[in-house]
Amino acid sequence: MISNLVDFHCHLDLYRNHAAAVAESERLKIFTLAVTTTPRAWPRNQELAAPTKYVRAALGLHPQLVKERAHELPIWREYLARARYVGEVGLDAGPAFYASFESQRKVFETVLRDCADQGGKILTIHSVRAAKVVIDMIEALLPPTRGVPVLHWFTGSKSDAARAAKLGMYFSINREMLRNERHRSTVMSLPLDRLLTETDGPFAKIDGRDARSGDVAMTVEELARLRSMPTAELTGVIAANLKRLTTT
Template sequence: MIDLHCHLDLYPDPHWVASECISRKLYVLSVTTVPSAFEGTARLAPTNSRIRTALGLHPELAATRARELPLFERLLPRTRYVGEVGLDGSREHRATLDAQRGVFSDVLRLCARAGGKILSIHSRGASTMVLDTLSSNPRAGRAVLHWYVAAAKQVARAAEMGCWFSVGPSMFLSDRGRAAIAAMPKDRIVPESDGPFGMIGGRPAFPWEAWMVVTGLGELWEESQQVVAAQLRSNLASLSQDWP
């Protein structure tokens, strides 16, 4: 099973969730929201586990935590993964978009200088702006667009740019979400839970529940769950050779 975007450190009992991920042999990308959370979050993942910790600076916090960019730069050599980063153009955060864009551009520049990273990218209310910023920084690495609910034309543009997509179970609950998933290349989709923010049945999703997307993708693609599961495992291997 695979979860390419969750916030392990933000569960009420992160040590229990991490332990469950390890016992279930789950492939997990544990994203962070600020650089100062990276070291503590990384301690949740033993070196012989399948959990990888990403270095993040969330767009909702970018304006107030831009001072952590020097720390981000210092920590960057310690991981192949960056996230959660990106832009948020929703009503609550639109006023800080200029500051967000500056931070996101700096993050992409640092990733390019480091030889490229695998990035988990937030784009709520800013789909086009995220793609524009990525296109200006083509050497930043492989972009995995997290929860990318956008029009088919934007999904096609992202795919043409080489972007990947992480898809959560809740995306299948809306026509817009299903349409976005249907437009994504099958060989560039990976599961995500976005837990504990992603919800299932009115409560926070756990990382192992990201695998529920197998059912939704099977219905959308008109394929068996075995075929879908094999495709997702192949996708992970293509995205990164870093997991044992």
């Protein structure tokens, strides 16, 4: 088993046994960011993560749920002072969710402004078909000294990625991104010092089953091969990136 693995975006509370999923990440010593899709889910995630060494809980309001859950934004704001990690948040302009895009923008604007006001937050951000808008909003509303964005499962263009990296953003990479030729090309263009890894389990699948945090090892191995680097070296780079991210 590769050591020092990072799963920076995983929905641990959506597995059949939430507590067992947390315990598995802890047992495998994988730094796992347990993202939430609604602020109502955060207290239980925080309760399970708090006594662990390797699991952290993120406070989210998923853009795909904004149509039904925008009224929970005050709950998100209430919990924010107690949460260092924020996510899953962001924008989704895909066909199934475009009708709520303006509401999503308003929620995301509040998220970014509140994070900037409080400072010190680390955000994992959804940007499906909305990379430019997401980057524009982050640049305008979240100064680099007030928080650090991590673009989760980024599918924007190379120019969007280069701009985001220049603005100090990180990227969390999963196995599915490396299996798509266009996305793989974008990943290969990213600076090494901005890379993290993720599974996005259980939404992402591995050979037809739900991806789990331990599967992030496959992503590291494949990314190392594509980068012509020893796996141990790349693992060290990602661990160093995580340390820099979480200690700034």
